[in-house]
Amino acid sequence: MSGKSLDNRRVQKFHWMSRFLSGWAIFRQSFLGKIGLTLLALFALMALCSFIPPLVDPMYQPMAGVDPEISTVTGPSTRHWLGTDFMGRDLLSQLLAGARVAFMVGVSAAFMSVFLGTAIGMIAGYMGKFADTLLMRLADIIMVMPALVVLLMLAALFGQLSIWFIVFFIALFRWPGVSRVIRAQTLSLKHRPFIEAARVAGASHLRIIFRHITPNVLPLSFLYMTFQVTSAIIIEAALAFLGFGDPRTISWGMMLQWVWKTGHMFNAPYWLLPPGICISLITLSFYMLGRAMDEVLDPRLRKEGQTD
């Protein structure tokens, strides 16, 4: 393990590259994966576009940009491609800003929960005994708790929740699923010869966990990250839809809350349809991406038809 020669390192680098390339080759064959990736690229483009409109005209500021000539709901026009909301704000700008928030919430919550889940899963699996029992029972409890309901209760007690609090809380609620899988993987790794060799060579527990187990469970963690993004976006959107989102950010859920609460849902389809389609498509594309990555990691799925 120690005193690795330069040559050895180059071999390892090549090994990672080839693993990535062969994975990419399998991924490319997956129809779902391709659609998912394309859709995500489009959403990323939307999120990037949201930075442009304010530079052009303050009227397009998604939160405060009110069109001085329009004070109510209007349909699509050349000036406002998707129309305006009940205050005369441009709906397209809100939709673009929503893409930014969705990515931010989804990716950061997923990253946090996967980080927590991987760390806890490895500790539980590696330590075993008391730590394992305690952590896994805790995971069981958190797993059955509906995150949205708990967040609602917290909103009742602590008032308006900020977007980072929401992200943090979603992460706190979503780690158990990841940690179970990582724990199982760690348990099967623990008794492999290379771990025993490291232990005999005098490696500390921390070194074994970080140097030898982590690289072997990371691909699984990444897979789970895509699924976590999906659920984080849905929970945030649902909370915003019920009126408990962060009032300083515009998310798609909040746009739906406005169209629903202001009673325009029956006469303004140009307002009702886009945010819902966006939330549904972004969750769908992350989900499809996850399934395609599943195929890359799990050879058993690969042999089954393309759509699995």
Add this chain to the structure above:
Amino acid sequence: MELWIYTSRRLVQIVIIFFVILTVLFLLFRLAPGDPVSRMVDPNLTPEDAQLLIEELGLDQPVWIQYFYYLKNFLTGHFGFSFHYGRPVVQIIGDRLPNTILLFTTSIILSALVGIFLGKIASWHKGEKTDTCLTVGALVTHTVFLPWLALIMIWVFAYKLGWFPITGMISEEVWLDPDAGLWPKSVDILHHMVLPLTTLFLIHFGSYLLIMRTSMLETLREDYILTARAKGLPEKVIRNHHAAPNAALPVVTSVGLSLAFSINGGALTETVFTWPGIGRELVFSVSHNDYPLAQASFLLIAAVVLVSNLVVDILYAYLDPRIRY
């Protein structure tokens, strides 16, 4: 007999978990910014009544004594009065619970059964058009944003086409009519239930379908299926009697695992369709700062989650004799 031991052990676990939830909720109520007394005592009460209620809830005592009052009140079903309705919270919750159970269990059972059935068909036609259509359909309906789907349902089927009522659970003219018997009343509820039920069904059946399909494909590779084929049994018998029952087991597990997801969805559906259930009551009480009602609804939802998990586990142990705990 083993099942009984297992069940009672799980029951003890559930009681402990519920106790933990109760305690955390108690602490949260005291830790949150603002005056804890104002959270349990209706601001509209007269000072004398308020004083009486404070004494009854032990809010003038030290925190750890308050905790015992809290537990005692919980065990005797004393949750205080709702600020908004002015009635005991227990009564309101009692009114709402059957409605939630009706909608929730019907939707879960329906979507699991249809998911199992369609997943079976998809796996049988693997790689064909039927399979592709079902899988893609399941993926799409499963990831649609639930409240939005509910709004679209209302917009299309209730507003544009006028086939179903827009909101609520009962129409007053039927229920106030003294001559109306049980039959028109049930038909009325069913009529109101179609849209929320369809929404929940559409969201849920997809994941069950996908799980059933994968599990079925794995089961079909087992040796005993080969044996059944070698015996010359008809394909239909192999599919329905040999493969499907075993393949359906992971679906049962996933019903348990996705319960949290289903409860969230239930609350959203009830809110959009103004279905008078616990989930809607929670959302309503939270937005109106009706703390006693919010607390009780939350505890009830937690209890529902724990109990339904137990039911799923028992069902699983019953269905799969290989599992012994």
